[in-house]
Amino acid sequence: MQSDNHLIRKIKKKQNKEAAGLLIERYYREIYAYTYRQVACKELAMDLTQEIFILVLKGIRAFDEKKGSFRTWIYRIASNKITDYYRSLAYRKSQLEGPYGQEYEHTGVSPDISSQVLRQETIREVMAVIVRYDEPWIQIFQKHCFEEQTFAEIAEELKLSEGTVKTRYYKMLAQIRKEVADNE
Amino acid sequence: MNDKQRSQDQKWNEWLEENCRIQVEYPDMAEMEQQKNRILQSALPEKDSLFERLKKIYYGPGLGIIFYRCTLIWVVMILLYIGVLVLSIGTRDARQTQMAVVLFAFPAMYLGFSFLSCWVDEQEAVTELINSMHYSMHYIVGLRMFYASLVSALINLGTLLVLGGQADTIFWKLSALGVSSMCLFAVFALYLYHRFSSSYGIGVLLVLWGILAVFSAWSRYAWIKILLTELPLAIHFAVAAGFFICFVVLTGKVEKENVTVVAYQ
Numbered sequence: 229m230q231s232d233n234h235l236i237r238k239i240k241k242k243q244n245k246e247a248a249g250l251l252i253e254r255y256y257r258e259i260y261a262y263t264y265r266q267v268a269c270k271e272l273a274m275d276l277t278q279e280i281f282i283l284v285l286k287g288i289r290a291f292d293e294k295k296g297s298f299r300t301w302i303y304r305i306a307s308n309k310i311t312d313y314y315r316s317l318a319y320r321k322s323q324l325e326g327p328y329g330q331e332y333e334h335t336g337v338s339p340d341i342s343s344q345v346l347r348q349e350t351i352r353e354v355m356a357v358i359v360r361y362d363e364p365w366i367q368i369f370q371k372h373c374f375e376e377q378t379f380a381e382i383a384e385e386l387k388l389s390e391g392t393v394k395t396r397y398y399k400m401l402a403q404i405r406k407e408v409a410d411n412e
Numbered sequence: 413m414n415d416k417q418r419s420q421d422q423k424w425n426e427w428l429e430e431n432c433r434i435q436v437e438y439p440d441m442a443e444m445e446q447q448k449n450r451i452l453q454s455a456l457p458e459k460d461s462l463f464e465r466l467k468k469i470y471y472g473p474g475l476g477i478i479f480y481r482c483t484l485i486w487v488v489m490i491l492l493y494i495g496v497l498v499l500s501i502g503t504r505d506a507r508q509t510q511m512a513v514v515l516f517a518f519p520a521m522y523l524g525f526s527f528l529s530c531w532v533d534e535q536e537a538v539t540e541l542i543n544s545m546h547y548s549m550h551y552i553v554g555l556r557m558f559y560a561s562l563v564s565a566l567i568n569l570g571t572l573l574v575l576g577g578q579a580d581t582i583f584w585k586l587s588a589l590g591v592s593s594m595c596l597f598a599v600f601a602l603y604l605y606h607r608f609s610s611s612y613g614i615g616v617l618l619v620l621w622g623i624l625a626v627f628s629a630w631s632r633y634a635w636i637k638i639l640l641t642e643l644p645l646a647i648h649f650a651v652a653a654g655f656f657i658c659f660v661v662l663t664g665k666v667e668k669e670n671v672t673v674v675a676y677q
């Protein structure tokens with residue numbers, strides 16, 4: 229199996245579609261799941277995932293394999309894209325129109341649709357709180373909750389002490405509790 | 413942090429993890445494949461071949477649109493050209509007639525055509541029609557001037573050949589001089605149109621050219637004679653080619669901006 233960096237070099241050199249296709253196949257489910265968990269809507273997650281991969285491929289020349297892994301890079305782009313979505317006008321508009329917005333209706337057939345709806349609302353409320361923080365704080369939250377990384381792993385990746393990571397995380401948690409969870 | 417607070421944090425952490433780690437509803441394989449193709453198409457579009465790219469730039473929407481409602485203007489300009497030609501013949505020697513053609517008839521036809529076609533567009537609101545077809549007016553005017561310059565150059569070459577009777581060095585020098593001056597004015601005309609979105613810039617150029625031509629005729633074509641006798645043919649050709657390339661590049665540049673204009677429409 230060809231490594232990520234090998235595929236990336238092919239894309240950089242010759243705009244190789246086959247290599248780009250392989251790279252998409254390799255990360256699609258992972259990035260989709262990461263996005264889905266933060267937006268809880270299939271159509272929206274698909275749209276955002278598509279935009280994330282377009283950004284990744286268009287900006288692939290900016291990726292430097294010496295600075296970090298492709299996985300870290302793609303997750304950072306995904307994180308920024310999702311944050312942008314929650315900060316965007318589109319999101320605020322969807323909030324005014326209803327819990328799903330008219331653009332992205334939940335179309336999946338779930339055995340427990342009311343629980344799904346409740347979770348969707350909760351996740352969106354949580355994310356609306358989180359995106360008010362600075363980038364490094366958002367990353368801590370996303371890595372812990374959606375990438376399921378431990379505090380030690382996050383600390384190592386973000387080059388922070390584990391104590392700082394924990395303090396920031398629990399501060400955000402307290403804010404969520406204040407604004408979201410206590411309303412339930 | 414005391415034990416009570418720690419246990420509360422833990423409780424809320426579990427609540428959050430439970431809410432965040434929801435079961436993912438994945439798209440099916442066909443949807444994933446479709447999306448992959450859309451991503452590839454959007455991020456890595458097929459590159460056009462050089463021929464296709466040139467065709468896209470220099471043929472654009474096609475001659476029908478480029479010369480939309482221009483037939484009458486062509487007829488008027490060719491009649492004007494013939495008129496100037498007839499007036500020039502017999503008044504001076506053959507060489508001076510050729511010079512008069514290069515100085516008066518050629519630019520009068522070319523700049524006159526450019527000015528009138530732009531002016532008619534403005535009067536008949538063709539601008540809106542062209543814009544609705546996702547081409548900027550600047551681009552269409554650039555293409556129109558490009559093709560008009562080719563047609564004018566061919567007509568002028570033929571006329572010079574007929575008047576001179578032979579394709580000698582002076583004939584080629586005069587032809588090159590005609591093409592140089594036409595391309596130089598075309599660059600200015602296109603730039604002015606692009607900058608001010610009005611045909612009046614071309615009108616001003618036409619007047620300037622008229623003044624220059626009258627002054628030249630009054631001085632018995634002294635400066636043209638110097639250019640014809642002092643400068644070698646190669647320089648004439650190089651200058652003509654240089655101005656022509658400048659004009660072609662400017663037309664291409666206007667096309668690039670057209671893409672941006674259309675993208676934001």
